[in-house]
Amino acid sequence: MGPKLDFSVVFDALPALLWGCVGTFQLALSGMALALAIGIGGVLTRNSRRAPVRLATITFIEIIRNTPFLVQIFFLFFALPGLGVKLDPTQTAILALGLNGGAYAIEIIRGGVQSIPKGQTEAGLALGLHKGQVFRLIILTPALRAIFPALTGQFIMLTLTSSICSSVAAYELTSVAQRIESDTFRSFEVYFTITGMYLAMSWILMVGFAAIARRQFNYPTR
Amino acid sequence: MSHPPSDAAPLISIEAVDKWYGAFQVLRGITLTVRKGEKIVLCGPSGSGKSTLIRCINHLETYQAGRIVVDGVVVNDSVKNIDTVRSEVGMVFQSFNLFPHLTILQNCTLAPMRVRGVNKATAEATARRYLDRVRILDQADKYPAQLSGGQQQRVAIARALCMEPKAMLFDEPTSALDPEMVKEVLDTMVGLAADGMTMICVTHEMGFARQVADRVIFMANGELVEQAPPEVFFRNPTQQRTRDFLGQILAQH
Ligand SMILES: Nc1ncnc2c1ncn2[C@@H]1O[C@H](COP(=O)(O)OP(=O)(O)OP(=O)(O)O)[C@@H](O)[C@H]1O
Ligand SMILES: [Mg+2]
Numbered sequence: 109m110g111p112k113l114d115f116s117v118v119f120d121a122l123p124a125l126l127w128g129c130v131g132t133f134q135l136a137l138s139g140m141a142l143a144l145a146i147g148i149g150g151v152l153t154r155n156s157r158r159a160p161v162r163l164a165t166i167t168f169i170e171i172i173r174n175t176p177f178l179v180q181i182f183f184l185f186f187a188l189p190g191l192g193v194k195l196d197p198t199q200t201a202i203l204a205l206g207l208n209g210g211a212y213a214i215e216i217i218r219g220g221v222q223s224i225p226k227g228q229t230e231a232g233l234a235l236g237l238h239k240g241q242v243f244r245l246i247i248l249t250p251a252l253r254a255i256f257p258a259l260t261g262q263f264i265m266l267t268l269t270s271s272i273c274s275s276v277a278a279y280e281l282t283s284v285a286q287r288i289e290s291d292t293f294r295s296f297e298v299y300f301t302i303t304g305m306y307l308a309m310s311w312i313l314m315v316g317f318a319a320i321a322r323r324q325f326n327y328p329t330r
Numbered sequence: 331m332s333h334p335p336s337d338a339a340p341l342i343s344i345e346a347v348d349k350w351y352g353a354f355q356v357l358r359g360i361t362l363t364v365r366k367g368e369k370i371v372l373c374g375p376s377g378s379g380k381s382t383l384i385r386c387i388n389h390l391e392t393y394q395a396g397r398i399v400v401d402g403v404v405v406n407d408s409v410k411n412i413d414t415v416r417s418e419v420g421m422v423f424q425s426f427n428l429f430p431h432l433t434i435l436q437n438c439t440l441a442p443m444r445v446r447g448v449n450k451a452t453a454e455a456t457a458r459r460y461l462d463r464v465r466i467l468d469q470a471d472k473y474p475a476q477l478s479g480g481q482q483q484r485v486a487i488a489r490a491l492c493m494e495p496k497a498m499l500f501d502e503p504t505s506a507l508d509p510e511m512v513k514e515v516l517d518t519m520v521g522l523a524a525d526g527m528t529m530i531c532v533t534h535e536m537g538f539a540r541q542v543a544d545r546v547i548f549m550a551n552g553e554l555v556e557q558a559p560p561e562v563f564f565r566n567p568t569q570q571r572t573r574d575f576l577g578q579i580l581a582q583h
Contacts, residue, residue: 225425225427227423227425227427228427228429230390230423230427231421231423231427231428231429231486232429233388233390233416234388234390234416234419234420234421234490235416235417235420235440235441235445235489235490235493236413236416236417236441236445236493237440237441237444237445238413241444245440245444246429249431250430250431253431325431327430327431327432327473327475328473328475328476329430329475330475
């Protein structure tokens with residue numbers, strides 16, 4: 109081991125690090141909301157009767173899932189201004205996380221929708237409900253229930269991926285840590301500490317997801 | 331049992347309907363008129379097209395030739411017509427198809443509120459009335475998975491009735507049930523028939539057919555082979571295919 113460990117710099121920087129955690133939660137929760145919206149909407153466009161809509165969705169999913177997140181966020185950060193869209197680093201980060209998480213969410217949620225028996229749709233249609241109502245009121249809740257563990261796993265992943273957003277200087281834990289590290293040169297202490305903080309944030313999210321599942325999906329299935 | 335007058339207006343009229351799955355013809359020139367208040371029992375071997383036929387009536391299946399008219403509305407690709415027909419024709423499936431995430435009461439109020447725009451209090455009052463009628467009101471706040479198969483099927487009947495349909499379609503409503511639960515569902519259907527509901531029932535419950543049907547229809551290979559009032563149908567079937575089929579069915583029961 110090199111020089112003696114000194115965690116005092118970490119203690120001094122604790123408020124800044126905790127604010128960094130808040131920043132990470134902000135990115136993650138906003139990214140999740142966007143990803144969920146894209147995931148649900150994307151299931152509909154992915155199954156659209158119109159071929160161009162279907163094809164556009166598949167193309168989007170393929171591009172996102174087969175390119176690095178770092179490249180995606182740089183692309184948004186440097187390409188969007190050229191198109192006249194001006195976003196600050198945090199907005200860019202949320203957009204990147206939402207698009208990336210959304211592409212995965214589409215495929216996960218689609219699996220849930222496909223697991224719902226055809227008879228559910230038929231019963232809804234036979235009662236006079238429209239296709240959109242059948243999806244929203246009958247299919248969606250059981251479908252989300254079926255894939256909730258996979259979806260929340262993806263959302264934890266999204267939260268951890270948010271650390272890459274430090275590369276566009278979005279306000280979140282890793283960028284805060286990088287600044288403290290370059291001020292103090294206490295690399296090990298700083299990264300050791302934020303490792304624990306990411307772990308804690310993942311646990312908090314898992315507890316939150318479990319609470320949501322208990323509230324939303326508490327109906328018996330057998 | 332009060333039989334409908336033979337000059338009652340046709341409620342469902344199926345005219346020379348053909349349907350293909352690819353090269354395979356499932357329905358061959360089906361012509362059938364169902365009068366208001368009439369009870370039809372449809373039977374026939376597996377794969378003969380019974381489900382397909384009744385699913386054409388509410389456009390769960392499309393057909394390629396001929397015409398189906400329900401209470402003056404042609405069942406074609408017109409969304410407006412399909413909406414009208416579906417809100418006026420109830421359907422009960424073999425597999426119940428209750429919505430698992432909704433309570434029994436919510437299962438019954440969903441369509442009246444969303445399709446008819448009925449307010450919640452009225453929809454719930456109607457739902458309770460029909461749940462009471464199928465003798466399951468005490469389960470109103472439970473979820474489908476907490477009910478037995480027979481109870482679930484009675485809820486499915488109540489759910490359809492909450493739309494106040496003009497006719498009811500049943501697709502083997504008792505085939506998925508344990509034997510001891512068949513009777514409670516059939517009794518419910520007998521009650522419905524006695525109240526004058528127009529019904530088309532795909533079933534092999536010949537006791538039910540004898541008790542309730544105005545006409546029993548035998549279907550095979552996509553065709554209506556024979557139809558007659560139950561007393562004639564069971565005593566003097568004219569077609570060999572009907573006799574063979576009845577022999578098998580009655581041997582099983
Ligand atoms: N989606 C489909 N694609 C191709 N063929 C189909 C399809 N659905 C049904 N069929 C065929 O159409 C025929 C009629 O099916 P249908 O379900 O109407 O029969 P059924 O009389 O209701 O039989 P069962 O007593 O088994 O319910 C069968 O031969 C079946 O294999
Ligand atoms: Mg069938």
